[in-house]
Amino acid sequence: MKKSKLVMSTLVTMVGLSAILSGCGTSSTPKSGGNADKAQPTTAATASSEKKVSFQWLAHTAYSAKSSDPKRVEYINTSLENYKKAHPNVEIDSRDYDGKVSNLMIMASGDRAPDAAMIDAYMLPKFYKYLQPLDSYFEKAGLKIDDFFPFAQSIMKGPDGKIYGIQFTTDTRVLYYRKDLVPTPPKTWDEVIQVGTKLKAAGYDALLMPAGRAEAASVSVVLPMFLSQGGELVNNEGKAVFGEGANREKMLNVFNFLKKAADTGVTPKRSANIKNEADQNGDIATDKVAMFIGGNWQVNQLKDTLGAERFAKYAVAPVPTMSGENAVAMSGGWAWGLFTKDPDKQKAAFDFLMQTYMGDKGMANWTTIGGYLPPRKSVYDNADFKGNEFTKTFREIMEKTGRARPASDDYTVISEQLQIAASSVVSGSLSPEDALNNAWKVLSQK
Template sequence: MATIDRHPQRRTLRARALAAGAAIALLAPLAACGSDEGGVPVLNLYQFPVENLQNVVDRCNQQAAGKYKIVYQVLPRAADDQRVQMVRRLAAKDDSMDILGMDVTWTQEFASADWIKEWTGADRAEIENGTLPGPLASAEYEGKLYAAPNNTNVQLLWYRKDLVPTPPKTWAEMIQMSQQLKNEGKTYQVVTMGAQYEGLVVLFNSLVASAGGKVVSDDGKTAIMDAGAVKGLETLKTFATAGVTTPSFSNALEDDVRLAFQNGGGAFQLNWPFVYASMQSDAPDLAKNVGWARYPGIDPNTPSVTTIGGSNVAVSSYSKHPDLAFEAAKCLRDREAQKYLAINAGQPPSIEAIYDDADMAKAYPMKDTLLEELQNAAPRPRTPAYQNLSTVVAAQLSPPSSIQPQQTATDLKKSIQDAIDSKGVLP
């Protein structure tokens, strides 16, 4: 069996982005290959840019020994653009689509539209075996499995150890520490994502989940906005108006936050683990003084709950070779592939046992905290109308300083119900 080269040249975050952009330029507009190549069935994998994913594809193709050939069709970098391209092709029943690399928020939508095939029998058992429960839940719809978790992610609290010897456990404690640093004339800001986009929805969802609340019913059909959701709004409002954010908070995206903290502009950062590698390469002196901890919670006696990220792989309902596509999809997300991409592409694995491997420690020194959060991470509201829901939630929460908790909750409940019912929101 062919193996993956485990020592490709490492690149900085900027170089990775440039390389991925070049790959898109070479492949756009996407033109899927034919259904066979020299008598070998071609399986088109549509997925966002992932550094070194081609090495995984090559390994699976060698392992297939001529049974099939996977061709990596690189989607745009932006999640919205990825989804639009996939939705258009799937709605047209494009039979050149075989394997789909999907954002975790798309499972409900794609499954409800019958665009992806259910994983059953031995295939389902193989995927469920050893996969973390949070990622697995993101691949389910109405009790059935429609995708295989490929990687996962949660945000952590990053803090300056030279400013804060002990990390805060709650938002209230973090705000208090920040205000104290401010009074002492020290670096004090809490930097995180507050722009009107999915990052703000993720922030809100984590606050609601940490407060034990719900935005949508378990079946995804009814807007709830219970007391926990109101508590989440109260916490977000308090944070946005406490004088501890940067002036750019309401416009900040992930990379803006990374750069602000990396350049010495914050005492705390709430962001995904990708910031660690960036600090090591671009700000090594600062990195020596940066620690990590669990995402802050609401109640000091209750562990925080963080929104889960990541991606899943699914088999298109229109594939000409569905059996081979399932086989190939399993290879693309197996233990070897996930460990390789964890170390060489910054994608935390969805298979729990990989975190115990010795060579994970260098790439993920924060892996124990990451795994602890992943054990009880929260999915985003699971509804086929998630794209609509996310649009209206981001709009009504922006800017966070304007939130009026009880009134905003009432308005959100109506808007979310309209979104679920597909009223007045463009997909």
């Protein structure tokens, strides 16, 4: 009797140990690769033994399930649903924010950053010390850093050579011109004035531009014209230098050109009140605009406004430069970064972001739905990416001339002062010298 009880007790103990070991056996379960498009199917048996993981991701509202665009919302919710079906052990805490870098920096510096977050791409370098390297995830997902445009690579890679973020959208600025009015787009500022003077005499707004007090005046007008001369906006420490030495002369060249364009009527003075590229669309719809500086995202907007036939009159080219060479196109966009040090959360977040925004299909679908451009060259050949008649030119311009804004703590103030200066010169309220002196005075006293 005692022997039978001993045998029974031993069997119960072995069964209990087996159950415990089974419940803790996630470390022996093979993990799927970094590419969420290739996620391994999860069976009921493996799901019950997988470790529960919960991660929080923070997206700009326009890129989240709270976007005002129903197509974006549908896409994100579908991706969330599909991911949860394939990863029943993962819980996702979806949050959104206004995209202000200062707010995210406060969270990161206080060790309160979300596990994954969207960051305005040009500011990614400010977060290197808080972000986790992604090199191993790149390798597992089959991503190649060389597949990204050079300006994106320079942002994504830290000074130690490691990858700290993935840019997943981008954009660019170009010169739009009416082919029936401008058979050959001007390359130099002098050509702009020559061609523009004739167009003005014929009753056209020769060159419209967003020269109002908003970011577009900096990234679409002033910076491309300044940087194309070899100008330096900030030094290695991120401090403004545009008002010193040779840089001052190059910035003054920009404002002198803007003054000449406005004084001759080539650029209408009302451009001083145009804040954003798309704010020009109403003027363009009058058929009295021969050329304008705008963004790639205006293609679909103008097609809707003008209709395909009228829009077909337009073509695109690099923004003219002083010499006609070394054009610069400011390219923006957003990036994802991982703050969490937990490897399970890292993997879960990376897989979801790959599926939704960063992988071949994810980036192709998201940029198509959102009207963005992919920062990865290979995605342009993906069947899911739907471009337009100018996509090839946009890609070439970005690949050859794309530049990102500097990740400087002073950039916001620099941009504000350049906006004020440009608007003042175009409106005629300040001379180029006074406008530049005022801008530089603010920065030099910081």
